[in-house]
Amino acid sequence: MxxxxxxxxxxxxxxxxxxxxxxxxxxxxxxxxxxxxxxxxxxxxxxxxxxxxxxxxxxxxxxxxxxxxxxxxxxxxxxxxxxxxxxxxxxxxxxxxxxxxxxxxxxxxxxxxxxxxxxxxxxxxxxxxxxxxxxxxxxxxxxxxxxxxxxxxxxxxxxxxxxxxxxxxxxxxxxxxxxxxxxxxxxxxxxxxxxxxxxxxxxxxxxxxxxxxxxxxxxxxxxxxxxxxxVAGFVGTPPMNFMEGKLIGSNGNVWWEGARAKLRLPESHGQALTSHVGREVVLGVRPEHMSSRNEGRFADGDNILSVEVSVVEILGDTKDVHMKVGDNLLVARVNAHEEISEESHMQMYLDTDKLHVFEPGETGVNLCVSKEVAGVSA
Ligand SMILES: Nc1ncnc2c1ncn2[C@@H]1O[C@H](COP(=O)(O)OP(=O)(O)OP(=O)(O)O)[C@@H](O)[C@H]1O
Ligand SMILES: [Mg+2]
Known part of the structure; x- marks a missing residue:
């Protein structure tokens, strides 16, 4: 060996x-x-x-x-x-x-x-x-x-x-x-x-x-x-959702602002993100980090996306919700007991602690992850 x-x-x-x-x-x-x-x-x-x-x-x-x-x-x-x-x-x-x-x-x-x-x-x-x-x-x-x-x-x-x-x-x-x-x-x-x-x-x-x-x-x-x-898009099923937008600073926090939404990014990422305020970025959210229920880790306040639901696929104990936010097609994976109707407008709540922010481009760097910790090279 x-x-x-x-x-x-x-x-x-x-x-x-x-x-x-x-x-x-x-x-x-x-x-x-x-x-x-x-x-x-x-x-x-x-x-x-x-x-x-x-x-x-x-x-x-x-x-x-x-x-x-x-x-x-x-x-x-x-x-x-x-x-x-x-x-x-x-x-x-x-x-x-x-x-x-x-x-x-x-x-x-x-x-x-x-x-x-x-x-x-x-x-x-x-x-x-x-x-x-x-x-x-x-x-x-x-x-x-x-x-x-x-x-x-x-x-x-x-x-x-x-x-x-x-x-x-x-x-x-x-x-x-x-x-x-x-x-x-x-x-x-x-x-x-x-x-x-x-x-x-x-x-x-x-x-x-x-x-x-x-x-x-x-x-x-x-x-x-x-x-x-x-890497974010390759690992995980369904894949991570991406939405283009911009970082803005307001009330001492860093926010992501896109065409249809404004989300407060967690303070834990604040330092890494502050120097990028004003720049174009890509927000990343995993399907399982969204819910139609504004409770628990989803009960935050500045974490709302207004979506148009197109199709709901039941998988057993979970279901995949296909939806549109502006021009973006997103998928959420939620508890099968959440009540979500196809062809409806509704609000989804995000677990903002789990959001990612990337620089633009196919291999844009994840601004929320420091390279030393994540093991870029080996
Ligand atoms: N004998 C060869 N001559 C020229 N180019 C090659 C040769 N073998 C592989 N390549 C090229 O090298 C690159 C890497 O190929 P490789 O076979 O290592 O990919 P892979 O990750 O194993 O893909 P797959 O999942 O399809 O097997 C590709 O662009 C491929 O076209
Ligand atoms: Mg091969």
Whole structure:
């Protein structure tokens, strides 16, 4: 087991396409870290540089003490699991799992023991004589996992290993992966574009966009204290709502003023926001930080949005309220028992302690979060 350390690691593909730019990240020994971001943001590129499937253009990667830039993939002592299980169709499950060990000339008895142990851990002991085509998708993915586990590598690399599974199986396998990591403690780098998967699996998550790490921190930290608008909009479902407006100072407080509303921002952010008074900003509010009931954390006074409700979707104990404020389309997620009619005008109350204020632009900085605290780099 080992740390994986990226230092200014950069991949520029032929033709000048930037795959990953100045990645600085230390994946700690035994840590489960998740790289997450939209398609093309550089997740696979970053992972493949660790695996040795892509050359590193600039910078370095160390696994433990060892600089691996020029080490052959097979000598890196890591195991990678892909979205496509890439099992050998003509071999049994046993042979698929044993193959890597056999290549490395392990004694037969040890191979047998390791395959048996891994199969037991993954609940596939009864399938060892079958060929891959006689397995379900979930079983195949477990065999692929088994093949990685038997190697007892320094690190596991996963590239979207669950995306071929149906929704239910994905959630189950996700939980199994987490349990497996708890048992094996192997340093893991896991790639997904699914923010929910990232939140549930990662000790820390690394949000990437356009080849650049935007934020690296524990899941709740990223959720509560996103460093910029991109991260804020990417993490959370439904996504954070954004409204353009301006910061104004009045009665010793800082307010956000938009086309249809004026909201008092919490004093806790006052200092950070004061120097931005008079500037254009983007307000961010999560769907769950709005309510139609003016009580509890929503009973503030200067926290009202006048909205036009269009559609209400019932989800069980909550419901999503789709609404318009001026030209902005917003979604609130409220208690299912709140009385809200479709096609109506009403007032929504915001939990102003939870508001965010961003500088304009796709990756506009969150003015309510200090960079040191939120773990911009790692
Ligand atoms: N072999 C290649 N040659 C040129 N450009 C490439 C190559 N592989 C990837 N890229 C580009 O590098 C960027 C990052 O790609 P990468 O595959 O790392 O993204 P990703 O985050 O894994 O996306 P996805 O979620 O779609 O798998 C993209 O702009 C992509 O088009
Ligand atoms: Mg990818």
């Amino acid at each position: 080992a740390e994986v350390v990226f230092k200014d690691t950069t991949k520029i593909y032929e033709g000048g396409v930037v795959g990953a730019k100045s990645i600085n990240l230390t994946v700690r020994d035994c840590e489960f870290i998740v790289l997450v971001g939209p398609s093309g943001c550089g997740k696979s590129t970053t992972l493949r540089m660790v695996a040795g499937l892509e050359d590193i253009t600039y910078g370095t990667i160390h696994i433990g003490e060892r600089l691996i830039n020029n080490v052959q993939p097979k000598d890196r002592d890591i195991a990678m699991v892909f979205q496509s299980y890439a099992l050998y169709p003509h071999m049994t499950v046993y042979k698929n799992m044993a193959f890597g060990l056999k290549l490395r000339k392990y004694p037969k008895a040890e191979i047998k023991q390791r395959v048996a142990d891994a199969a037991k851990m993954l609940g596939i002991s009864g399938l060892l004589d079958r060929k891959p085509k006689a397995l379900s998708g979930g079983q195949r993915q477990r065999v692929a996992l088994g093949r990685a586990i038997v190697r007892e590598p320094k690190a596991f690399l996963f590239d979207e290993p669950l995306s071929n599974l149906d929704a239910k199986l994905r959630v189950e396998t996700r939980a199994e992966l987490k349990a497996l990591h708890r048992r094996l403690h192997t340093t893991t780098i896991y790639v997904t574009h699914d923010q929910e998967e990232a939140m549930t699996l990662g000790d820390r998550i690394v949000v990437m966009f356009e080849g650049v790490i935007q934020q690296c921190a524990a899941p709740l930290e990223v959720y509560d204290r996103p460093v910029n608008r991109f």
